[in-house]
Structures are given as structure tokens and as C-alpha cells.
Amino acid sequence: MKIAFIVRTFPALSETFILNQITGMLDRGHEVDIYAFRKGNTDKMHSSIKSYDLLKRVCHLSNYKIPPNKLIRLIKAAELTAKGFIKNPKGLLKSLNIFKYGKRAFSLEILYKSFPFLGKSSYDIIHCHFGPIGKKVASLKELGILKGKFIITFHGQDIRLGKEKGGDIYHNLFESYDRLLAISDYNYDNLIRFGANPQKIISHPVGIDINKFLFRGRSMASKNLKSIIIITIARLVREKGLRYGIRAISKLLRKFPKLHLEYHIIGAGQLENQLRKLVEELDLVEVVNFLGALDQEEVIREIQNAHIFLLPSIVEALPTVLLEAQAAGLPVVATNVGSVSEAIIDKKSGFLVPTRDAGALTEQLEYLIEHQGLWQKMGRAGRKYVEENYDIDKLNDRLEKIYKELIGERK
Numbered sequence: 001m002k003i004a005f006i007v008r009t010f011p012a013l014s015e016t017f018i019l020n021q022i023t024g025m026l027d028r029g030h031e032v033d034i035y036a037f038r039k040g041n042t043d044k045m046h047s048s049i050k051s052y053d054l055l056k057r058v059c060h061l062s063n064y065k066i067p068p069n070k071l072i073r074l075i076k077a078a079e080l081t082a083k084g085f086i087k088n089p090k091g092l093l094k095s096l097n098i099f100k101y102g103k104r105a106f107s108l109e110i111l112y113k114s115f116p117f118l119g120k121s122s123y124d125i126i127h128c129h130f131g132p133i134g135k136k137v138a139s140l141k142e143l144g145i146l147k148g149k150f151i152i153t154f155h156g157q158d159i160r161l162g163k164e165k166g167g168d169i170y171h172n173l174f175e176s177y178d179r180l181l182a183i184s185d186y187n188y189d190n191l192i193r194f195g196a197n198p199q200k201i202i203s204h205p206v207g208i209d210i211n212k213f214l215f216r217g218r219s220m221a222s223k224n225l226k227s228i229i230i231i232t233i234a235r236l237v238r239e240k241g242l243r244y245g246i247r248a249i250s251k252l253l254r255k256f257p258k259l260h261l262e263y264h265i266i267g268a269g270q271l272e273n274q275l276r277k278l279v280e281e282l283d284l285v286e287v288v289n290f291l292g293a294l295d296q297e298e299v300i301r302e303i304q305n306a307h308i309f310l311l312p313s314i315v316e317a318l319p320t321v322l323l324e325a326q327a328a329g330l331p332v333v334a335t336n337v338g339s340v341s342e343a344i345i346d347k348k349s350g351f352l353v354p355t356r357d358a359g360a361l362t363e364q365l366e367y368l369i370e371h372q373g374l375w376q377k378m379g380r381a382g383r384k385y386v387e388e389n390y391d392i393d394k395l396n397d398r399l400e401k402i403y404k405e406l407i408g409e410r411k
Contacts, residue, residue, distance in 0.1 A: 001030045001124040001403055004148065006137050008130055010036035010058050011045045013293050014235060014267075017206035017320050018129050023048050024396030033120060034058040037133065046296045059116050066112045077108045080115045092118060094144060101143070114145040123148035125403045131158035131170055138176040149406045153181040153204070156317020156338055159190045160239075167194025178406060184318040184339030202402060205342075206320055207392035212300060213327035215383045217376035218307050228369060229262045231306040231330075233299060233321040236269030238314065241335065241355065243278055245312035248361035250282040255366065261287060263310075266302060268293040303328045307375065308368055314355050316340050323390045326350070326382030331375050333364045349382030 005022055007015070025032050039060045049055065064080075067073045081092065095114040098105045105111075117140065126141075126148040128134040134152035141150060152173070162170060167190075174196050181204040182188035192198050230249065234240035242265065249263045265275075265288065272290065279288045291302065303309075309325035309332040316338035323343060325332055332350030334340050335357075344350040351367070353360035368374065 001025075001407070002033075002122075002148075003030050003125045003127060003403070004033050004035060004120075004123045004146075006035045006126065006128045006133060008036065008133055009038040009040045010034055010060075011040040011042065011049050011054070013041070013044065013046065013295060015129075016046065016208070016296060019046060019048060019054075020207065020209060020392045021127075021396065021399060022054065023052055024392060025400065026052060028396070028400055030400075032057060033123075035061055035116065037061050037136070044293065044295050048296075061116055064112050064115055066107075066109060073108060077111055080111060083115075110143060110145075113140060114143070117145050124407050125149050125151060127151045127153070129153045130155055131161065131173065134177065135170070135173045138173050141176055149178045149403075150176060151179045151181060151402075151406070152177050153183065154187050154191060155183060156187070156315065159187050159317065159338075160315055162190065162194050170194050170196070179402070181402075184342050186339040186342070187317060204399065204402065205318055205390060205395065206323075207390045207395040208320055208323045208327060208386070209392050210327050210387055210390075212296070213324055214304060215327070215329045215379070216304060217329050217379050218331070218372075227260055228308065229264060229306045230308045230310050230365065231264045231266070231302060231325075232310045232312070233266045233303075233324075234311065234313070235267050236265075236271045236275060238271065239316075240267075240269075241312040241314040242271070242275055244335075244356060244358045244361060245310050246275065246278055246282065246284065246288060247358035248310070248312065248365060249287065250284060251358060251362040252365050252369075253284075253287065255362075256369070259369070263288045264291055264302060264306065265289065266291045266294050266299060299324070300328075303330065306330060308333065308365065309350075310361065310365070311335065311340070312355075312358075312361055313337055313340070318343055322350075323386050326379075327386045329376075329379030329383055331368055331378040332382070333361060333368070335361075345381060345385055349378050349385055 003025055007018055022032055034057050036058055039062060095110040096105055101110055126146055128137050131154055140146045180191055180196055180201045182191055182201055183205050188201055188203055191201055232245055279285055303325055309330040311334040313335050318339045322332055326349055332344055335355040336352040337355050341352060346352045351364040353364055
């Protein structure tokens with residue numbers, strides 16, 4: 001199959017779930033192109049981007065923005081027209097059809113939007129990640145610039161946006177897609193509330209490469225009470241509730257003042273300065289370590305060295321970090337929001353607590369510290385659960401089947 005993945009940013013350290021699908025389809029022998037609306041950071045990338053040479057497959061649509069200066073816009077448009085005529089003369093002429101598209105064609109908007117696709121406008125599958133990206137691509141399909149079966153994966157932030165602004169923001173999109181993929185029951189239910197056709201929604205979660213996460217049972221014998229490492233992996237934004245996690249650590253240390261504890265926070269974001277200030281106010285500078293954004297290999301190393309995983313989110317969909325932590329054998333403490341309850345088995349592989357409640361987080365962390373004999377048992381339960389439900393290899397087999405059924409190849 002010929003597949004186009006259209007995403008927000010590429011490469012993106014925090015979006016391994018997209019990367020896993022791309023490499024999975026390449027492993028299965030399909031032709032894959034990547035289109036990204038923004039350029040990601042290439043200084044720090046996941047190793048698979050290099051090993052699969054994915055940067056050669058990506059087209060950054062930000063290179064084709066309409067210049068605000070009219071003269072520069074015309075000069076560049078002339079250059080694009082010359083190149084586009086060689087690639088796809090019919091598609092080029094369509095983008096300039098002012099009789100059909102009026103002002104949008106006259107302003108050269110359609111030319112700039114269509115140019116990156118003129119040479120490769122027809123695909124078997126066009127797979128978009130995130131609702132707003134799907135809306136942009138839907139307009140390209142409407143114009144006839146892109147052809148192929150249209151699939152959109154809706155993630156947690158898409159559902160939050162729909163709940164904040166109203167599901168009507170997706171109604172035009174819901175008229176143009178062939179399938180929506182919901183990564184969780186929570187997303188599935190909300191897509192129906194927003195007005196999506198339930199017969200066109202498929203439940204298909206994100207997954208992880210479990211082979212990259214070596215299971216290691218945690219026990220009192222391997223690490224004693226005085227050297228516990230608690231880890232959180234999250235963007236440093238309001239939705240992740242990190243201030244509650246930091247306060248929970250503070251409460252924990254007030255109860256166990258002699259406990260040698262390290263709290264590692266992996267991730268970057270706009271709240272870093274505020275969170276660092278909170279750490280100073282709570283006298284936790286020697287305890288809390290901000291490690292910044294890390295690539296997957298670095299993240300795996302940190303997970304392997306930790307003992308407990310903490311996710312204090314205010315809102316979530318299906319966080320892959322919980323899957324990764326459990327695959328490595330970590331017991332987890334997380335807030336019961338969104339689809340988190342689908343990612344762990346409460347009281348078996350971890351503990352669910354109410355959101356915005358630092359005291360509840362502290363209580364469960366304290367319980368794990370006082371019952372270290374549970375760590376290995378919970379770790380094994382978590383590993384088994386992830387293997388059975390979120391193995392990316394199995395999920396990519398299923399995704400390939402979804403693609404084939406959609407284009408009529410029932411194999």
C-alpha cells in the first residue's frame with residue numbers, strides 16, 4: 001500500500017506512538033510518506049528516525065507558507081508554478097482555477113497548499129493524527145488535491161478541545177473522513193457525543209514496542225528504603241498536574257524525613273520555571289531533578305533505574321508513558337482521569353487516585369514504600385497487561401488489516 005502519514009510535528013520526541021506506526025508499516029513492506037505542518041528538533045531524535053532514514057521521507061509543509069509580502073509571494077508562486085507544471089499539470093491548473101475557487105485561488109492560497117502534494121497526490125491511505133490536522137487535510141481532499149481513504153486518529157487533546165469549544169468544531173471534518181480511530185473508550189464515547197458516526201469509529205489504542213523495555217522486578221533486596229527513585233514523564237504543562245506531584249513528594253518527605261528519595265521529572269514545557277520555583281519554596285532542590293526532554297533510549301534508561309512511576313495528570317487520554325513504565329516492571333500511581341483506568345489495573349499493577357489531590361498521591365506512594373514486597377507482584381501484573389493489550393507489533397498488524405479492509409483488500 002501507498003500510505004501518507006500527516007502529522008503536526010516531525011520529528012517529535014513525545015510522539016513515539018506515531019513513529020511506531022510509521023516504522024511498523026515500513027517493516028510490513030508498505031510505501032510511506034510523511035507530511036508535517038511543523039519542523040521538529042533534529043538535534044535530539046529517537047534512534048529509529050536515523051535507522052529508518054525517516055528525514056528523507058518527510059515533507060515539511062511549513063516550507064510552503066504564503067509569504068505576507070505580495071511581491072515575494074508572486075515571485076515564489078512563479079517558481080512553484082514552473083515546478084508544479086512538471087510534476088502534475090492538471091493538479092496545478094486546478095489550484096489556480098479562480099472560476100471554481102474564487103478568492104482562495106486568486107490569493108494563491110490553494111497553490112501554496114497544494115504544491116507539496118502535486119507529485120504524490122494519490123494514496124491508498126491518508127492517515128492523520130490529531131483532529132485539527134484532520135480538518136486541514138479535509139480541505140485538501142475537498143479541493144481534490146489529495147486522494148485516498150481518509151483516516152484520523154483522535155487523541156486526548158482533540159477530545160479536550162472538543163469539550164472546551166463544543167463538538168461542532170469537528171462537524172465539517174465528520175463529513176469527509178472514512179474512519180476515525182479512537183485510542184480509548186473515553187475518546188470513543190466523546191466522538192459519538194461530538195456527532196461522529198459510530199459505524200465509522202474503530203477502537204484502536206496506541207501501543208509500545210515492549211521489546212525495548214526489559215522487565216525487571218523491583219524488590220527490597222535490590223533497593224532498600226533509603227534509595228527510592230520516583231519518576232514522572234510528562235510535558236511541563238498545566239494538564240499534567242506536576243505541581244500536585246511535587247507537593248505529594250513534599251508531604252511524603254515530611255512524614256519520612258530520613259527517607260533518601262529522588263524525584264526525576266522528564267520533559268520540557270512552558271511551566272518549567274514555575275515548577276522550579278515551587279521546588280525551591282518547598283525546599284526540594286536536592287530531591288527533585290528536572291532532566292528535560294530525553295530521547296527514547298534515555299527515557300528507557302531512566303525507567304529501568306526507577307522504582308515507582310507517578311503520573312499526577314489533571315486530564316489525559318491514554319498515556320503511553322504508563323504503558324512503558326509497566327512494561328519495565330514499575331508499580332504506578334496515577335490520577336483517575338480520561339482513559340488512565342484503561343492503561344493500568346487498579347490495585348493490581350498500580351493505584352488510581354482522584355485528580356488535584358496531592359494528599360491522595362502521597363497516601364499511595366507511602367503505601368508502596370511501606371509494602372515494597374508488592375513491587376515485583378504489581379510489576380509482573382503490569383507487564384502482562386501491556387503485553388496482552390498494547391504490544392505495538394500486534395496493534396500494527398491490526399492497523400494494516402484496517403487499512404486493507406478500507407481499500408477493499410481483504411487478505
